Amino acid sequence: GQQLNQSPQSMFIQEGEDVSMNCTSSSIFNTWLWYKQDPGEGPVLLIALYKAGELTSNGRLTAQFGITRKDSFLNISASIPSDVGIYFCAGQAPFTGANSKLTFGKGITLSVRP
Amino acid sequence: EADIYQTPRYLVIGTGKKITLECSQTMGHDKMYWYQQDPGMELHLIHYSYGVNSTEKGDLSSESTVSRIRTEHFPLTLESARPSHTSQYLCASSLTQTGPQHFGDGTRLSIL
Numbered sequence A: 001g002q003q004l005n006q007s008p009q010s011m012f013i014q015e016g017e018d019v020s021m022n023c024t025s026s027s028i029f030n031t032w033l034w035y036k037q038d039p040g041e042g043p044v045l046l047i048a049l050y051k052a053g054e055l056t057s058n059g060r061l062t063a064q065f066g067i068t069r070k071d072s073f074l075n076i077s078a079s080i081p082s083d084v085g086i087y088f089c090a091g092q093a094p095f096t097g098a099n100s101k102l103t104f105g106k107g108i109t110l111s112v113r114p
Numbered sequence B: 001e002a003d004i005y006q007t008p009r010y011l012v013i014g015t016g017k018k019i020t021l022e023c024s025q026t027m028g029h030d031k032m033y034w035y036q037q038d039p040g041m042e043l044h045l046i047h048y049s050y051g052v053n054s055t056e057k058g059d060l061s062s063e064s065t066v067s068r069i070r071t072e073h074f075p076l077t078l079e080s081a082r083p084s085h086t087s088q089y090l091c092a093s094s095l096t097q098t099g100p101q102h103f104g105d106g107t108r109l110s111i112l
Helices: none
Strands: A004-006 A010-014 A019-025 A031-037 A044-049 A055-058 A061-065 A071-076 A085-092 A102-104 A108-113 B004-007 B010-013 B019-025 B031-037 B044-051 B054-057 B076-078 B087-094 B107-111
Touching: A004 A085, A010 A019, A019 A085, A019 A108, A031 A061, A031 A071, A044 A055, A044 A061, A044 A071, A071 A085, B004 B087, B010 B019, B019 B031, B019 B087, B019 B107
Parallel strands: A010 A108, B010 B107
Antiparallel strands: A004 A019, A019 A071, A031 A044, A031 A085, A055 A061, A061 A071, A085 A102, A085 A108, B004 B019, B019 B076, B031 B044, B031 B087, B044 B054, B087 B107
């Protein structure tokens, strides 16, 4: 089945720094989604991308849908302590009928040092 | 802001009990999903529904069952809980099959 690769598993940055994380796959996707999950909560949608090459921002967050449709990246600028959490990428394969489901990466745990 | 609710948030219960985890959404979404997530790990799809009276098994085999009698309600049931069922269960919904999924806050289940 399809797999999404996110690495490293953990990232440690200083408050105020920018951080970039990416998500890659051997398969193409039509949709890329980035979620953030805080401890004990459900994932919250940050950014949704629907077109190859698309670059979308949400406050200090910017995400891009790779031209090859096999990757996406998320950039967080000027990090703050509340950026701490697990960041998941998710992709949706080209629609092939009833079974087009989301595939999730394993997530990257981000820690921000004050 | 997504309006999808899961109850209970936390449940600690003994082996052999029957459990039902509730999930409701007020957005009128046809598509609903159940995921299982162990701490610090990725989400695994265990059930999904594309509308009333439609349910399908997901990618990860699960001993749980689901029902979809009403659009807004997608409960998950374990007939006889076991310690191996200990996990976090997340419910999600989406307007379309290709649209983004919105998640509830999850139920953290511990079976003793």
